[in-house]
Amino acid sequence: MLVSNQFGISAWHPAVALGYFAAVLAIGFVVDNPLFQVLGVVGAAALLLVLDGVRAARLVAGALGLAVLVALVNPLFNTRGETVLFTWWGGRPYTLEALVAGVSTALMLAQTLLWFASLSLVLTPDKLMVLFGRWAPSLTLVLTLSLRLVTSLRRKVARVAQARAGVGLGGGASLGLRVREGGLVLGSVTAAAFEDGVITADSMKSRGFGLPGRTCYQVVRFRGADGLLAGIVAALAAVVLAAAALGALAVSFFPEVVFAPVGSLSVCAGICYWLLICTPLAWQGAGVIRWRSIASSI
Incomplete structure (x- = not known):
């Protein structure tokens, strides 16, 4: 069975697919900017829905519901912050800063769950082998x-x-x-x-498991398109991670919410991150169009 005969993101070489998900997961963990995290959640949910259809809707809804719960519960335990929205249980403050920090944590959790769900669909056990x-x-x-x-x-x-x-x-x-x-x-x-x-x-x-010289029953070819994809993913992820390392995407939640000034580097990182998210969606769409074109000509 040749992976190159498949369509969409499933046709990616397993190493390229693993590198892509490693990149988006790393960005999701490193960048705590809520704007980037919203992009990550939207991209992860869109990819999962494209890959699994209606069956993924419950998982997406569950991840978003869990994110809302985490965001709302965080200020109940974290009382830091200067902007008090209201007080509860003996005067404990419910602050805006703790709520925003909870939203950031919740978005990171939601996109991690959704990215891993897509990863399990793309990197099947035979590809892991x-x-x-x-x-x-x-x-x-x-x-x-x-x-x-x-x-x-x-x-x-x-x-x-x-x-x-x-x-x-x-x-x-x-x-x-x-x-x-x-x-x-x-x-x-x-x-x-x-x-x-x-x-x-x-x-x-x-069957000789563990003996030297083992071969794989699935033939996988690293094509030119896979090399091009690997280069694009690496370049886009490098820009975003470099911007995060230089502080262009930094956010301070306490004692008040302060975003890093918007500059050319942060804007470039946002564009690169959006392109990185759209890469598998565009590839999947192109694969569907190609498949329908071939099917209509039969």
């Missing part, structure tokens, strides 16, 4: 199996519960019976997971 299989085969295998563990266990729990209900062994009406039934289902699924682990270990050993 391509990237790290030769250098750290044991760690890569553990990570790959861990990524599918939760989904696999969920399916097995549903099948076991359905089978027991079909023979009249489902949970009763009382809480104790439901807890007992859940424990039985969980125990059987856990035993099956251990058995699957033994079977997987025997299968990997019989």
